[in-house]
Amino acid sequence: MLPYTPGEQPAPGKTVKLNTNENPYPPNPTVVAAIQNAATGALNRYPDPVATAFRRAAAEALGLPGPEWILAGNGSDEILTILVRGFVGENQKLRLPYPSYILYRTLADIQGATWEQVAFEDGWKLPAAFGNTPDDVRLVFLPNPNSPSGTVLSLEEVESLAAQMTCPLVVDEAYADFSGANCIDLVKKHENILVTRTLSKSYGLAGLRFGFLIAQPHVVSELAKIKDSYNCDMLSIAAATAAISDKTWLGDVVAKMNATRDRMTDRLTQMGFDVTPSYANFVWCTHPSGQHHAMYEFLKNNQILVRYMQFPDWGDGLRISVGTDDQIDALFMLLESHLKNL
């Protein structure tokens, strides 16, 4: 079995990281203060096993009826692992769109389960067949916005797909804060729609490892049996509680990053790239020259790391995370000089 390979993590230093969709801005100072305060607390004691403070604050911030709609995890990666362990047995299947987040496939492999991919149609739409789940498909993942495309399905499309399914649909909303829409109201209406979230992207807390599930209370309580007893630590619970409670900070950083994203889309289009309109904190682009790997290498040699992605039977391209405006300006200059020499 091959392990999942996350994006490259260069040694700290001059490299500009535009390859793993991190937030280029430091986290909310309120969050840093919450951590520093929690560090002087009772670290010798076990944490709250169900992260009650966070779940209350998240329910309030997200307009959910109460904390029983939320399951907190050690990153949304852990939530995804719990979902696969909870719903997919050995020799059963999970389904995912293609191309999308390949970690889902690794999770199936680890579980001794299998996976099947359903290809996006033109314009990053999903065929109705995506919702038609035979008995052996026990879980469907839908990143929305999707990676690498940054595209979204409308809430109506999501609802219609889920209505056909005989198993849970997990809408992975890692990037939803950048899209202006989300499926939380659908979770309230349908027990087979589950939403996962992370604090790694919009909240700028990838180093913290905190994510959560939003689902109907009976789903949350069953999945909670699978998690490790104390899966979230005291520091991250304190930090996540502070983070989710500050909607102003989130709104500001998202607005700033979305403005940069739009600038990236415009400028890359001017350079001749085909840029997919993005609802996330990255853009997916291809160039008529097809020289994507060479561009990736050139940028890397100049201390800018973007993600070169190659999907068999589909194609390749560059996924470029939204950076600070200075970082993006440096990217533009390098790419323009490179394109002149093509």
Added chain:
Amino acid sequence: MLPYTPGEQPAPGKTVKLNTNENPYPPNPTVVAAIQNAATGALNRYPDPVATAFRRAAAEALGLPGPEWILAGNGSDEILTILVRGFVGENQKLRLPYPSYILYRTLADIQGATWEQVAFEDGWKLPAAFGNTPDDVRLVFLPNPNSPSGTVLSLEEVESLAAQMTCPLVVDEAYADFSGANCIDLVKKHENILVTRTLSKSYGLAGLRFGFLIAQPHVVSELAKIKDSYNCDMLSIAAATAAISDKTWLGDVVAKMNATRDRMTDRLTQMGFDVTPSYANFVWCTHPSGQHHAMYEFLKNNQILVRYMQFPDWGDGLRISVGTDDQIDALFMLLESHLKNL
């Protein structure tokens, strides 16, 4: 399926917690400083996926050849989960002694696997049959020191059991720092001996969630494929690195707690309890009156929480964690007054 039920966690306040074997003392100030410093670092970036800084420091502190002998995890609970996922498939078995740590059984249940228990003999010895593993037993757990007894098997006994086994033997050394011995040298000699450790007990960092596996490098690299990509966060890596590097702090706190433990053993014996000689940070005791549950209730009503444990077909008793000397003196007073009224 019933979930694992960890020890009660009362609301913070006046309750003296002697029920979950936490360290009663605050963590090393160096650790607190490391967290506060890390909180101002690049929390917006993903952490080192393999916690290199910690693994280097741990290899140095524990006399291991290098970091490749160590796998870091989100508490030793995560390490135990990874071991079960890695070695035990659906319908295969894990083995554990009885009575011991019942979480292993829960992990088997979650995995769709089964478990079998081998009872300790008189004097908390294990029968040679414990090492005789049929084909369907894929993993054996041995807490050493054991809970609830606090007893240890000698290194010779562990080596001899492992030599018989056709599967890995996981020696759970959560409490080994209190015992003065450990199986690290056995790991170097035998690829089927694996050791798990936690920072929750001797290091006083239960709130942090950090544990690790010590195993031969090829075992570590295979198991690493199962863990979530970024299973340890930046703050806990910084804290754990500082903690494991300070052997003086550890030696001091262990000496202090062991002295209190010995005082507990003596005084409880004077009160008429049968106290099992302990090599951990708790003592297991029974009283000829058999009134263990009543004692637990009485202590709880007086704000001291101990662990009442009842093992079917075996018996019941009290497991009392080592507290501060003041906490233990309060326990003595209450118990003596209770015993007078029996």
